[in-house]
Every structure is written in structure tokens, then in C-alpha cells.
Amino acid sequence: MSDYSEILDRLNELLKPYIKADSDIVLTEDSDLMTDLGLNSVKVMDLLLNIEDSFDISIPLSELPDIRTVRDFALLLERMTTQGNA
Amino acid sequence: MNLLSKFDSIREEREEVSSIAGHNPFNFVIDEILSSTEAMVNGKPTILAGTNNYLGMTFDADCIRAARNALENEGTGTTGSRMANGTYSDHLALEKEFADYFDYPAAILFSTGYMANLSVLSTICSSNEIIVIDSDCHASIYDACRMSDAEVIRFRHNNPVDLDRRLKRLGERAKSALVVTEGIYSMLGDQAPLKEIVEVKNRYNAMLLVDEAHSLGVLGDNGRGLSEQEGVEDQVDFIVGTFSKSLGSIGGFCVSRWPEIENMRYAMRPYIFTASSSPALIASTRKALEKMRDGRHLRDQLWDNAGKLYQGLKDLGLTIGPATSPVVAVILDSGKLNALSMWAGLLDCGVYVNIVLPPATPGGECLLRCSVSAAHSPEQIAAIVDAFAKNSQYAQLQ
Known part of the structure; x- marks a missing residue:
């Protein structure tokens, strides 16, 4: 079980490789994964696999349409790691 | 706007x-x-x-002759669902020929390969069950999963270790899981490590569906695909494929070692609410299947x-x-x-x-x-x- 701030820190670390080195993007909880970070659907799916490995969970694909921002993702991870997971 | x-x-x-x-x-x-x-x-x-x-089956003279005869004798289309007026004796004959070819007890035909995946995968698992797909699976498999009430998770492409990890996480629920992989993957032409995947799914008593769309007619001594080549057909639960590649026409099929799939036939909405394949398509496919098995x-x-x-x-x-x-x-x-x-x-x-x-x-x-x-x-x-x-x-x- 992890608390929200710990999850957010881990998530930010996992997101860093997806941000171009020369980019001036500042990652916040409100950052939109597609419009702000420029992740296309392939990169989001790749990111998802890395997050699943890191948190040792499997995220159902049905959860993805509700994930737009870093905060959405962190809240999902908080819920899944708290509830236990498939 | x-x-x-x-x-x-x-x-x-x-x-x-x-x-x-x-x-x-x-x-x-x-x-x-x-x-x-x-x-x-x-x-x-x-x-x-x-x-x-x-x-190269699209211009095979025997297939064309069979299609022409069916066209002249049975007309241009069936104008109906398999559930209504769209089952002709040739549809049943081709289902039997597919079952015999794979030496499985059951086969169901579909109007396209896409519809085969849509029909089977959207129906087979219900809301408390799980579909576990390879991350590089074809769009038809992803679309079918969206239609399904099941929980859908992915494993890393061609990675049995990752599949094992995900089935392990499911605990007892893994017995209610269907693992989905492909024979040859359509984009890069790589093959699934099917023996290893079979070992993993057996360990958790999960079921396995293999989409042989690009491997039918291509792999195996008799052209039955990767499952035949790897000698695991007796442990694969469902094989799905298409007529629009090696068989040179249009349509799809699912064969299974479980005769109970016959009970699924009229629960599959994409199967029910679609017109069946035309007589000419069925006739050319029957001839192509005959030539492919001896090919x-x-x-x-x-x-x-x-x-x-x-x-x-x-x-x-x-x-x-x-x-x-x-x-x-x-x-x-x-x-x-x-x-x-x-x-x-x-x-x-x-x-x-x-x-x-x-x-x-x-x-x-x-x-x-x-x-x-x-x-x-x-x-x-x-x-x-x-x-x-x-x-x-x-x-x-x-």
C-alpha cells in the first residue's frame, strides 16, 4: 500500500523518460498526458506496461478512457494499490 | 463546428x-x-x-470454377443471417471440412476474419472473467475486447514471463482467464513463442485462443499454422482465422477442441446480425481449403x-x-x-x-x-x- 504523494513521486519518475530532454515541460498533477506531454496512444500503452511493472499490478484497459492527467493516473494507482489488484 | x-x-x-x-x-x-x-x-x-x-490462391482456376458454378446455381448472396435463412448446405459442409482439417469437434464460420474475432472474443468471457491479450494483437482483437464485458489486461509482446506474472497476480481468477495470442504477427512477421505460452496457461488452468490469420497455410506440415508447427494443437482451446489471406476469398472461422462452442453460436451478436457469406465465397473457399491442405x-x-x-x-x-x-x-x-x-x-x-x-x-x-x-x-x-x-x-x- 502506498500513499498518494509517494505514488505521485514514483509516477513522475516513470514519466520522465517520455519527456524530451530539450523540452521545457514542467510536470504537474494537471499535466495532460497527450496534449501537454505529447504522448501518442502507442507511448501511453508503453508507459502503461512500465507502470504496471513498477507497481506490480495489471491495469484493465477499461480504466484508460478516464485517464487524462497525471493526477488521474495517480488516483487510479492509489485506488488499485489500496484495493489489491488482479 | x-x-x-x-x-x-x-x-x-x-x-x-x-x-x-x-x-x-x-x-x-x-x-x-x-x-x-x-x-x-x-x-x-x-x-x-x-x-x-x-x-496465390485468388486466381486459382479450380477455385474460380467452383465460385462460378455456385454463383450460377445458388445466386449472388444469401440475403440472410446464419440464424435465419442464411445457412445453405455448403456453409455446413465447409464447417465440417474445417473441423476435420484441424481434427477438432467443432467449427463455426463468420463473414470476415474481423467478425470471427469480434464474435468469439466479445462473447466468450463475461463480466467477472478476464481476457489477457498480447500487447501487439491485431485491432480486431482490441475491438472485440472493447465489446466484451470482461476485464481486459495485456502482457508484453511475445513475453511468456510477463504473461506468467500477470496470471499469477490473478490468483484463483486465472482459471477464468482467456489468453489471446497470434501465430505470425502481421506487422513484423514474428512468431509467438507458443510452446512457452501454452506451458504458462496450463500452469494456471487458463484457456488459450490463437489467431492464425497470417500463419494458416503458411506454417505446419499441413498448413494448419503455428499451433501445428509447435505440436500444441491438443492444448490450444480455440483457433481463429481468416479466408482472406492464404485461402484467397473473404470470411473467417473458429475451430475448437471444445464441442461446447456450438452452444455459443447463437449468443454471438456479430454472428447473428450479419448476412452469411455468399455461395460463391463458400465454394471457392472449400476448393482453396482442399488445395491448401495438400499444398x-x-x-x-x-x-x-x-x-x-x-x-x-x-x-x-x-x-x-x-x-x-x-x-x-x-x-x-x-x-x-x-x-x-x-x-x-x-x-x-x-x-x-x-x-x-x-x-x-x-x-x-x-x-x-x-x-x-x-x-x-x-x-x-x-x-x-x-x-x-x-x-x-x-x-x-x-
């Missing part, structure tokens, strides 16, 4: 692609089809190297052609898929502009291949995807390699 405004970006992208390539590769038109490997395109004879026509010489020719194309492109220094396969993908990390220019250059040289752009590609790179046919002549294979050589400036050579 109206409902259609959100598609403006697609128009802009199509215009950009057309301006680069000179033609729109996603609106490619065959003016006249000449044979299973050649067509007239823009007034020029063009070798078809991207049609998935693995055994060892076609498979040998296909693999000989595939080896020559794979080696030829490799010798040019191009980055290609991981292993020799009837799907030979040239991977371009030199960007969309170069990929489109190379595709157009190949067409100018009289060679058609598929172009696949991100995000539709694994790894997010551009692909120029060739598919080889047993019907390609040695001269055509050499001409394909030569066309790539003449356009190699668009690729970063190794």
Missing part, C-alpha cells in the same frame, strides 16, 4: 501524406488486376508485394521466396523484421517523410508494398511491409529487391 469537425485533422493528415508521396497510400487504387501478383497501377504494370495472398509445394515455394526477399533486403543493409517470414517488414527510423518518399519511389519502380505509420506500428517507427506469395516468380522477387536498392537513400543503412 458540427459533429464532423473532429475529422478535419484526418483530412489535413491525408493532404500532407498525399503531398509528400504524390499519391495517397491509404487510398491506393488498382486500375486492373492482372494476376495474384501483378496489377496495373497508374497505367503501369506493378508487382503486388503487399497483399497477404500467401499461396506442401505451395508452402515450400512461399518459404523459398520469403527467404530470398528477406536475405536480399538484409544484404542491402536495411533494418528488417527479426526472422525470415512471409511478412518482411522494412523498419525505417528516418521519419515519416522518408518512409512516404520510399513508398512512392517503390511504386514508381513498379512495386507496391504496404506503408504503416505510427501509431499503428509496434515501436512507433514507420514500416514498409512486404508480404510474399508462393506465386511470386524469382524475377519478381529480384525486382522487389532491386526497387528497394534504388530507393535505399531514404533509409538509414546498417
